[in-house]
Amino acid sequence: MIDLIRAEFLKLSSTRTALGLFIAAVxxxxxxxxxxMSLLPRDLLDGEGGAAAAAATGLTVVPMLAVVFGILGxxxxxxHGTITYTYLATPRRGLVIVIKLVCYALVxxxxxxxxxxxxxxxxxxxxxxxxxxxxxxEASAISDLETLRSIGLFLLTVxxxxxxxxxxxxxxxxxxxxxxxxxxxxxxxxxxxTVIKPKIGMYLPFVAFQQLTMGGxxxxxxxxxxxxxxxxxxxxxxxxxxxxxxxxxxxxxxRRDVT
Amino acid sequence: MGDEVAGYARALLGAVPVDDEAVALAxxxxxxxxxxxxxxKMTRAHHRDFWQPSPIDHNTHDxxxxxxxxxxxxxxxxxxxxxxxxxxxxxxDAASAATVDRLAGIRTxxxxxxxxxxxxxxxxxxVIEVEDLSKRFGRKVLAVDDVSFSVAAGTxxxxxxxxGAGKTTIMRMLVDLVRPTSGRVxxxxxxxxxLTHPTTRVGALLDASGxxxxxxxxxxxxxVARAAGIGYNRVDSALEMVELSGAAGxxxxxxxxxxxxxxxxxxxxxxxxxxxxxxEPANGLDPxxxxxxxxxxxxxxxxxxxxxISSHVLAxxxxxxxxxxxxSKGKLLARGPISQLAAGAAAxxxxxxxxxxxxxxxxxxxxxxxxxxxxxxxxRGPSSAEVGELAHANDxxxxxxxxxxxxxxxxFLQIAGTRRES
Numbered sequence: 001m002i003d004l005i006r007a008e009f010l011k012l013s014s015t016r017t018a019l020g021l022f023i024a025a026v027x028x029x030x031x032x033x034x035x036x037m038s039l040l041p042r043d044l045l046d047g048e049g050g051a052a053a054a055a056a057t058g059l060t061v062v063p064m065l066a067v068v069f070g071i072l073g074x075x076x077x078x079x080h081g082t083i084t085y086t087y088l089a090t091p092r093r094g095l096v097i098v099i100k101l102v103c104y105a106l107v108x109x110x111x112x113x114x115x116x117x118x119x120x121x122x123x124x125x126x127x128x129x130x131x132x133x134x135x136x137x138e139a140s141a142i143s144d145l146e147t148l149r150s151i152g153l154f155l156l157t158v159x160x161x162x163x164x165x166x167x168x169x170x171x172x173x174x175x176x177x178x179x180x181x182x183x184x185x186x187x188x189x190x191x192x193x194t195v196i197k198p199k200i201g202m203y204l205p206f207v208a209f210q211q212l213t214m215g216g217x218x219x220x221x222x223x224x225x226x227x228x229x230x231x232x233x234x235x236x237x238x239x240x241x242x243x244x245x246x247x248x249x250x251x252x253x254x255r256r257d258v259t
Numbered sequence: 260m261g262d263e264v265a266g267y268a269r270a271l272l273g274a275v276p277v278d279d280e281a282v283a284l285a286x287x288x289x290x291x292x293x294x295x296x297x298x299x300k301m302t303r304a305h306h307r308d309f310w311q312p313s314p315i316d317h318n319t320h321d322x323x324x325x326x327x328x329x330x331x332x333x334x335x336x337x338x339x340x341x342x343x344x345x346x347x348x349x350x351x352d353a354a355s356a357a358t359v360d361r362l363a364g365i366r367t368x369x370x371x372x373x374x375x376x377x378x379x380x381x382x383x384x385x386v387i388e389v390e391d392l393s394k395r396f397g398r399k400v401l402a403v404d405d406v407s408f409s410v411a412a413g414t415x416x417x418x419x420x421x422x423g424a425g426k427t428t429i430m431r432m433l434v435d436l437v438r439p440t441s442g443r444v445x446x447x448x449x450x451x452x453x454l455t456h457p458t459t460r461v462g463a464l465l466d467a468s469g470x471x472x473x474x475x476x477x478x479x480x481x482x483v484a485r486a487a488g489i490g491y492n493r494v495d496s497a498l499e500m501v502e503l504s505g506a507a508g509x510x511x512x513x514x515x516x517x518x519x520x521x522x523x524x525x526x527x528x529x530x531x532x533x534x535x536x537x538x539e540p541a542n543g544l545d546p547x548x549x550x551x552x553x554x555x556x557x558x559x560x561x562x563x564x565x566x567x568i569s570s571h572v573l574a575x576x577x578x579x580x581x582x583x584x585x586x587s588k589g590k591l592l593a594r595g596p597i598s599q600l601a602a603g604a605a606a607x608x609x610x611x612x613x614x615x616x617x618x619x620x621x622x623x624x625x626x627x628x629x630x631x632x633x634x635x636x637x638x639r640g641p642s643s644a645e646v647g648e649l650a651h652a653n654d655x656x657x658x659x660x661x662x663x664x665x666x667x668x669x670x671f672l673q674i675a676g677t678r679r680e681s
Contacts, residue, residue: 011482014474016473080470081470084465085470085482086486089458091454257396258437
């Protein structure tokens with residue numbers, strides 16, 4: 001099993017897919033952070049509740065990139081035909097898929113963590129240059145238990161989403177239709193369903209992933225806000241999706257002909 | 260290596276009379292055509308007869324192979340089995356051990372420079388067995404239809420048929436990439452998926468384009484080696500074997516078709532397997548590459564590997580294989596040694612005559628199959644003697660009369676044609 005894990009990491013390090021994801025994640029998150037911090041007036045960015053926190057919103061795109069990364073990780077095997085050699089070396093296909101799910105989850109989470117650090121570093125650097133002191137950048141705020149828990153949950157979610165992408169890739173195999181389909185589903189269809197049928201929408205996979213990181217920010221309020229799940233509920237829903245797709249991916253991969 | 264094999268044979272067959280020993284040496288060397296040693300006396304036809312004696316017992320065959328009512332193969336095999344049954348006794352190099360495997364029909368293990376019998380002696384063990392195998396894709400496509408065959412240890416077997424005949428599907432079923440609809444496949448006594456470290460037992464070239472274009476050749480092999488639990492040192496050896504060391508650091512997308520084919524061969528050889536399954540290995544190779552491939556295959560066979568090689572270009576493997584399996588439209592049409600199939604197939608008599616048209620008419624009256632192109636005739640049915648006598652009896656001048664053994668392609672066409680008619 002250790003050999004398989006090392007082989008999976010070698011696959012990742014010997015191509016540019018993981019590097020590409022990392023570069024894309026940095027561009028979409030660090031770029032906006034630098035722009036916001038550089039261009040917005042100081043008084044908007046300074047102090048408690050300052051807009052400096054908004055500079056980090058680019059990070060919310062990274063989980064979606066992680067899903068695409070997971071899809072590519074599996075569909076590339078079919079696209080380039082390397083799945084033949086993968087299964088020749090390890091005929092226990094279930095094990096191959098499980099190892100891939102775990103490795104990609106780890107890599108997705110690590111890329112998220114490094115990207116987040118770069119974003120914070122970029123914000124802090126510009127803030128220092130401009131003499132801004134956002135309260136959330138203070139050491140006490142960052143080391144706060146609740147903040148650490150949120151960061152951990154965010155990384156876990158990104159890991160789960162990457163694994164979700166691997167499961168999708170194993171099920172659908174065709175790279176471009178799967179990537180296009182999942183982007184349309186996540187960015188458009190789920191949104192429409194959530195607006196039309198909010199009580200159904202909150203159980204949809206990407207809404208659940210989002211709620212997991214946001215911690216049920218959209219409560220059913222007396223003023224008629226959108227219904228949402230609590231973090232534990234969102235976690236269970238997210239895990240259920242991962243489990244169903246992973247088991248289906250393993251089950252189908254074991255029975256599918258590799259022609 | 261020839262000297263070592265010969266030395267081994269002398270030691271092994273010390274109790275056998277001298278004339279027998281001489282014959283045994285020649286046989287053992289013949290089993291190692293790459294050795295180019297004592298086997299120089301033996302033609303390739305003898306080599307084939309050795310493994311599957313022809314039904315025709317001509318003098319040479321008798322002299323080399325028969326003694327006391329037993330073929331030499333039977334006697335050498337019996338002696339080897341006796342000696343191996345007594346326990347580890349011989350110091351051999353790995354290639355010689357493989358030759359003994361072939362001769363004795365015993366699966367042996369090779370370690371620390373000593374040979375030991377692992378299983379009990381018996382007839383030459385089939386390493387691949389396919390029984391009543393069928394594969395249906397969807398409802399309409401029956402890709403493989405009730406196919407049965409076996410491949411004996413240490414042989415090179417050609418798996419021949421046109422594109423779409425079902426060769427690749429069968430190859431993939433052998434290694435569990437495709438699930439049979441019905442029937443059974445056994446590789447080295449079990450299913451591929453049940454083998455421990457399968458790539459060290461069975462090497463397969465199934466998809467020469469199955470490499471990530473952005474990965475270097477060396478890394479492509481390392482990924483497979485790592486997953487299969489094979490050391491990186493084997494990666495470099497395999498690359499050297501296929502003469503690709505110089506390009507190993509380049510991305511696969513820059514490789515020519517022939518280079519990708521070699522890389523796929525290296526991948527199959529990574530685990531130093533005893534069985535090689537090669538699906539269309541000559542695809543995309545230029546004449547130089549084809550020549551290289553033939554030499555490569557002969558070297559693999561000389562090391563005692565069992566090779567199953569598929570191709571739709573029959574001429575390209577005709578000079579390489581011992582046995583053939585002929586398949587068309589999912590059905591196995593014929594199997595056996597080429598010499599045996601050729602013996603059962605009609606030879607072609609080629610004639611050139613200024614009176615070709617007249618001769619054609621006479622031959623057609625006698626029921627022969629004739630193709631005429633200007634003054635040249637290709638005749639199936641009568642022997643060259645019968646054609647010559649017919650021409651002489653009718654005062655027909657012949658400029659050329661040649662009996663030609665059918666090529667593998669002729670064989671295939673005849674067999675496929677016969678099946679269609681029936």
